Amino acid sequence: MKKMMLINPHPPGRHGEESLTVIVQMPLNLAYIAALTPGDWEFDVIDENIELALDENGNLTFDDVDLVCMTSVTYQSPRTYKIAKACKDRSMPVILGGVHATTHYEEVSQYVDTIVTGEAEKVWPKVISDFENNRLQKKYDGGLPNLSILENVYPDRELMRRKYDYKFSSIITTKGCPNFCDFCSVPIYQGRKFRERPFEHVLDEMEATDYKGLMLAEDNFYGHGNRSNERARNLFKGMVDRGIEKDWFGFTALNISQDPVVLEYMAKSGGFGMLIGIESTNEEVLKKMGKSVNLKLGTDSYHDCVDKIHQHGLAVWGSVVFGADGDGKDSFKRMTDFVLDNNIDVMSFGIDCPFPKTQLYKRLDDEKRIFRKNYPDDWHFFDSGHLVHRLVDMTLLEFIEGMQYVYDNLYAGDNLRKRLRNSLKTMGSANNGKRNSMFAFRVGCDWDNVFKQALDNLKALNDSGDYTKDFYK
Ligand code: SF4
DSSP states (O other): OEEEEEEEOOOTTOOSGGGOGGGOBOOHHHHHHHHHOOSSEEEEEEETTTSOSBOTTSOBSSOOOSEEEEEOOGGGHHHHHHHHHHHHHTTOOEEEESHHHHHOHHHHTTTOSEEEESOSTTTHHHHHHHHHTTOOOSEEEOOOOOGGGGTTOOOOHHHHHHHHOOSEEEEOOEEOOSOOOTTOOHHHHHOSSOEEOOHHHHHHHHHHOOOOEEEEOSSOSSOSSHHHHHHHHHHHHHHHHHTOOOEEEEEEOGGGGGOHHHHHHHHHTTEEEEEEEEEOSOHHHHHHHTOHHHHHHOGGGHHHHHHHHHTTTOEEEEEEEESOTTOOTTHHHHHHHHHHHTTOSEEEEEEOOOOTTSHHHHHHHHTTOBOOOSTTGGGGGOSSSSOOBOOSSSOHHHHHHHHHHHHHHHTTTTHHHHHHHHHHHHHTTSTTHHHHHHHHHHHHHHHHHHHHHHHHHHHHHHHHOGGGOOTTO
16 A cells, blocks of 8 residues: 655744644645545645654654655745655655645745646546656646535545544635735635635535534635625525534634624524734725725724624634835734724734735835845745835834734733633623633634744844845845
8 A cells, every 4th residue: 555644844933823722723735635545545644733744853754655745835835845855865756735836836846746736626636646657747737626526525634633633624615816905815826716615515514524613714705795695694504504513713804794694693503703804994004905895894894893793792803914015103003902992802913924926025026125035945934924025114123113012902911811801791692702702812812922923033033134135136
């Protein structure tokens, strides 16, 4: 029997969303690879969030296998290349898929034997067949298939659970996004067509897994029009009608607040709440980002939107961006006040990051403002926990002071407990409001580490002097 090692690379010591223990979840794409592999294969998996694939000397920590398969987003790529090199040194072939392989084919092809761009579902059986017949090609393109392709293929969650006992799994219900926010890479690697999985297929998969904790894997489960909104209502109503009991969480946009029916079914079907891209309270910044969904509602309506969601006992996890053009040193206090005044149950953030191939990258690069240009090594900075471009509306020190202000007023000391008490006051009497308030509190406790690391990263940047060096000479 042939043996395949599935690896989720991770830069040791990094804290990001993967550090949130409440929702720590398996690498679903690798679970799909195991499920899609035809024939007689034995699998093992290394998730570097939990166990390293390389020891301190750069040697692999596992025995020889016939094939190594990895997945990688941009910030993981330097680590991925190190593992790939160690595999090559031991003559093990490596296949790489994921976002970075899709956007950086030329670079990635220097490090691995084969690249799968796009999504693997359609093309993976051919990749394996070619491998078994010694005719593996350099590149396969899986494209962006219709999601009905997932009807009869469920990810091999048991393989993952046997190894690491994950408490949460994710489940795909949609992919792609028709919007084009300047910082976001979703439309680039998942396409601008909003692809929806038939809700009955999702319900069937929910019934087939005994995972009670589920994350909806996509960036927007509610969608972008009446038809997709109706589909979301049917999905959560279907959970209630079929008696599917899950503790679930998902990402969506603020317009969901205008749909009391979907909120009611979300609450009844076990939803904790939702992560919503608030991004900014400054409409000029939102315009620059192209965040049309928030602009349509208007920042004046944010308070009312959050209130409507809380009435259903659902927690609001607001995701915001710091360091975007148009944000000056007053933006930190403004955002802190917004979070406190509106009882946002969790506030997480990303430092505005020009992910490669996005419109934002192109603009900042044209303006010669990106100071992390030594690729591939510098890709590890492109994770929203580092600043990689020069700011125009404040100095680096003002940025650091502003971030510290947010931390001191929302996270440090007794602030998380105070915010828990507010969450309980706001939604404690509704449906699962108490449970959802506790969920938000625990996410906040974990995000505390992510926040502290981002502050350390900024201070290290200031000390390094890199911020003012000219990398375009
Ligand atoms: S941020 Fe959200 S709405 Fe904007 S492009 Fe990305 S997925 Fe779409």
